[in-house]
Amino acid sequence: MKNTNVSRRKFFKAALAGASIGILAIWDKVVKTKVITTTKKIWKIPFPRFKKISFVEEFVVVNNHGNPEVLSAHCTHLGCLINRVEGDKLVCPCHGSEFSTSGKVIKGPAYQPLKKVAFHFSEKKDMIVIG
Numbered sequence: 001m002k003n004t005n006v007s008r009r010k011f012f013k014a015a016l017a018g019a020s021i022g023i024l025a026i027w028d029k030v031v032k033t034k035v036i037t038t039t040k041k042i043w044k045i046p047f048p049r050f051k052k053i054s055f056v057e058e059f060v061v062v063n064n065h066g067n068p069e070v071l072s073a074h075c076t077h078l079g080c081l082i083n084r085v086e087g088d089k090l091v092c093p094c095h096g097s098e099f100s101t102s103g104k105v106i107k108g109p110a111y112q113p114l115k116k117v118a119f120h121f122s123e124k125k126d127m128i129v130i131g
């Protein structure tokens with residue numbers, strides 16, 4: 001009588017190898033055909049000449065005597081938008097983290113500084129352009 005265990009084992013090994021190759025081929029196509037589109041948003045926000053601190057959209061604009069600095073308003077703790085000033089401190093409304101006007105952490109729970117945002121002035125120098 002013929003031993004069928006060996007041939008079954010070979011069959012399952014071959015089937016497993018074939019299935020693996022098929023999965024890899026499909027995976028490769030899925031990964032290669034994935035289209036990633038990114039649209040970079042450009043922000044134009046008015047330069048607040050006469051205000052020391054302004055909250056505009058997702059940004060904090062700190063006007064250092066005409067030499068502005070732009071910080072992300074997203075708190076580095078859990079991402080809430082910072083929208084309040086107490087004295088010279090930027091205060092997160094969610095859990096009370098406090099930051100200096102240069103973005104340094106004064107009080108946690110956040111432990112990382114606010115991100116500085118690169119920008120340039122518009123031609124008329126009346127707008128801050130980000131992006």
Ligand code: FES
Pocket residue numbers: 075076077078079080092093094095096097108109110
């Ligand atoms: S999200 Fe700002 S302190 Fe938690």
